[in-house]
Amino acid sequence: MTARGKTSDFPLQHGFFVVFAIIFIFFSLATQHFFQLDNILNIFSAMDPLAITASGLALVVMSGRLDISVGSTAFLSCAIGALLMNQGELNPVLAAIIVVCCGALLGAVNGFIVVVLKVNSLIATLSTMIAYRGMALALTDALLVQLPPPIRFLGNTRLGPIPLDIFVMLVVLVLVHLLQTKTAFGRQIMAMGNDIAVARKVGLPVDRIGFFSFVLAGALASVGGILTTIQNGAVSPFLGSGLEFTALAVVVVGGISLLGGRGAILFSIIPGAFIFEMIRDGLTNLGADPYSYRLIGGAVIFAAMYADALKSGRYSMRRRL
């Protein structure tokens, strides 16, 4: 067993914040508009869908598995919701509930494939990632689905100076954080991520925990999808494409080990998501080529993964495969 908790994470958190501070100061000095309250709030608002999706993914990662279908799950569930609102003239609140249920259901399909059919989680979710996206594209004919007018303006709602979705993100993240730190389920996920064989021997319901971690990841991905949809006012055919990789990167950059069994939601996801949005925002302010984001984002992922490998120390090639 590896020691967990604040003390063992501290050196890495420290290193992370040094990098964070350097980037932050660089952008603040290099550009005019970066270091302003409005812009910082914008970054927070833009990172909400990413942070919520990543928090769900984090639960799966902590249990020692991967879910790379989160982006497609968000797309498919939101596409269903938007089509129901447009064609069935469904009540928006009801539609949102249906979207989350769809997300949970798609997550349950992943969980079923991984837990019952015993398919490696990477391959299972790689396949469902493509399959869900295929379904969503078939449903929407790969066209933009506009939201009905009254909801389209929901994206601009503010409480005082602060966009509403920041509160949504905080509430969701705190809930997931409490679930992970204060409940039996959260501790069981950690135990499972540390060593699934031991967890099974001790008598933990490993299959059920694993299944529900996928269900939660699916549901949270669809919540993230709803926020994206409201921010954009429409469900675009590119919704959530590449989100799985960014979300995974957020999880790891924030200090949740890919080998499972370590990390905390709130203090990992928020800085992790913030650094990615900050880089994007800062590059935009610098006037950098939009095509370069992916390159720089990839480089950050690479560095973060390397830090993770160093930190874990233990090495097993096949652990994630």
Added chain:
Amino acid sequence: MAVTQIAPAPLFAWPSRQRVVSAVLMIATLVAIGVYAPNFFRYHNIINVLLQVSLLGLLAIGMTVVMIVGGIDLSLPANTAMGAVLGALYMKATGDWAVGALIMIAAGLLIGLVNGFAVARLKMIPFVVTLATMTVVSGASVWVTNSLSISQLPDTFIDFFDARPLLGVPVTVLVVAVLAGLVAMLMRSSVAGRWAYAVGINDRAARVARIPIGRVILASYVFSGLMAGLTAILLTARLGSASANMGNDGVVLDIVSACVVGGVSIYGGSGRVPGALFGALLITILSNAMNLIGVSYYLSLIVKGAVIIAFVAIDGRKETKR
């Protein structure tokens, strides 16, 4: 418990469940094509299908070797696109096709080397490393090309690599056939091949047996990089242009499906090159059949996803291995 089997297999053995299922699937697909689209079986079309199979198969050979050693290389298509783009830019600027082709190979080798170094030396997780290189490399090739495709390449380049010297069979098919035979033989009978299987089956035991694990892992990624570079040449010659879009996400899925369907285990240590080629054949024919019957592209993605899950589910070796 999982029983691991090292090539060569006994001469007479009951075919595994996976082989039976894939053979049945192949026959069913061919029958469906025969009923709905008999034109498929014309000589010209079969050659074209073989060409597609070879290009997918070439990447699948690279992936097979990496998977046997126990890793995965998601960056293969991105790698191909990067090589193709760089080589094509050089060719367009100078008109020197031979150096252009060499640049494609070199780009592939270099990216493979980075992957291999990160996995073997920096001890990073293969899936994550190649995911990161995939993002970086495809980002870079989009950046370099501004998402435009590079055409009007030298005619000599296209004539040379897209020639059809033997009964209308393209160079690509011949190259892949020869290469597959060679790699299959090396994996089966050479010391390096045995090392690859040994590392994939159990890296600790391999270390105890004094196999240079680091070098074996590094070599597997460099080899897959080489395959990506070769694919870049042949694919660019066939299309007559290069673009960053050559390496889209769907291709990764096709490669992984080809390997998995062909009986290459994602847990390492088992699988063979001819199997992966058969997988590539099955996946290509399946896509073509769905296309001919009029199934939409999006629906065919769903079918492919389901096929992979089904094949991994009937794979004898389960996740409990960790």
